[in-house]
Amino acid sequence: MVEDSTLDRAYAALSDPTRRRLLEALRDGDARITDLAAPLPMSFAGVSRHVGVLESAGLVRREVRGREHWLSLHPDGLSSARQWIDEQSDFWSARADALSERLRRKATPR
Template identity: 70%
Template sequence: MLEDPALDRTYAALADPTRRALIVALRAGGARITDLAAPFPMTFAGVSRHVGVLEAAGLVQRERRGREHWVALRPDALETAERWIREQTEFWSSRADALAARLERSRREPEA
């Protein structure tokens, strides 16, 4: 069985819609957690916990500037997850293409 704890943390972090929304919000650039929390119907502490999960997965980095915590996206961290999906897609696409070709050949061949 293939085990990759970093990949597991990435997909677990991305499984939550709030965390995905935080990642989308960070595409515009780094932001204070206070600003990130504003549009969400939850406490600052709740958003901070979500940021902590993203941080543990390596998807964001947090920097403390005085009393404020700033968060920035680490887009390179998504590359491993993207690569895994691409490998699976390529594998299954090639299998589906081979099956389609075989079915087409069998359709064209006269029955024995």
């Protein structure tokens, strides 16, 4: 079972379209926060708050290089969300398979 607080932080971070956009931008590699903020219709401070949520969820890592703050994608942060989805999928697949088998047996003449 996935720890609730870790899962909650991951899904809360992913629930916002701006944060998903930041994660997508980082798929191409490390980027400065200023570069990520440039195309967004919000203040640098607003973007920085979104970055803080992503960091708290373990989805990005920040590295200070001189005066610049660089972000990198940390895909392991998605492991709790992935694990929860896998657990739910396994459960419901097993239920669907059991129902299918029961219906198959019921439909087969005796």
